Amino acid sequence: MINIDKLFKIGNFYITNTISSTIIVDIIIIIFIIIINIKKNIIPNKIQVFMECVILYFEEIFKRIAVHCNTEITNFICSWSLAFFIFIAVANLTGQVPGFHFIKISVLNNNTITTIPLFRISTSDINLTLALAFISIFLSHFFCIKCKGIKTYCTKFITLKAFPIFLFVGVIEFISEIVKIISLSFRLFGNILAGELVIKKIYNLFAFCVPVPFIIFEIIVSLVQAYVFAVLTMVFMNIMLNELY
């Protein structure tokens, strides 16, 4: 279940079926961006209105989280969290397209021919979610250094103010950064994997009608998880900016 099927190998690098679906997701997003940029107009068409709604919604959320921030910081944080949201939402939703799992391909593996699915939801691979979480957390650190300077950044973890207390707080702060990465990646990965397993089991049991409520539930879950990831990115960046000693 957790093992990812390998399609083929370039050097020491395995091309898995999650990578192929990630490429599909990337192509979808790039085509979407090109279409929007070609038809960009003062009088917006339907797609532009939709995307402007999403962007404005995220800016509104950020203004509720961080009350006083200048526009540069707002633009930086909003654009990054929006990028996470769009990528994860599209990647999760591709899994709910009918027939997504049933495109199979034959591969030669240890001199035996096996059939494996060509696509699999890319966020049900722990490596991808871990990479996203690492990007998110390291970006927040980078952003803190860029805005506040490296000296104030270091005093967040190591400080001699009020000697033993804040040193201990710094250690806890350091551990919480690691825990953030683990929780952020495992939340997304686990939710999508669990949904995938449930959908597979239900498809095995019933062919018609019964899977529909589960699919609707999965669509809600995938959107909510993308939203949660984006909002948490925002919150972590905001915490790194504000809570300095």
Add this chain to the structure above:
Amino acid sequence: MNLSLSGGIIVAIGGIAPAISIGVIGLKAVEATGRNPEASGKIMINMLMAMAFAEAIAIYSLIATIF
């Protein structure tokens, strides 16, 4: 996929707290919607987000089971 007793126990124990917390979140959301029906949209989004956080604990135990 082979069944194991330990996996069942992990999910059963790990699922207690999230189940209770999701129940409480839903209860409070319904209560709030009843008191202030105009704010149902905002309450719905906050409820879903809180539910996602509560669900994550159960998901961690599920991952521990699968690994």
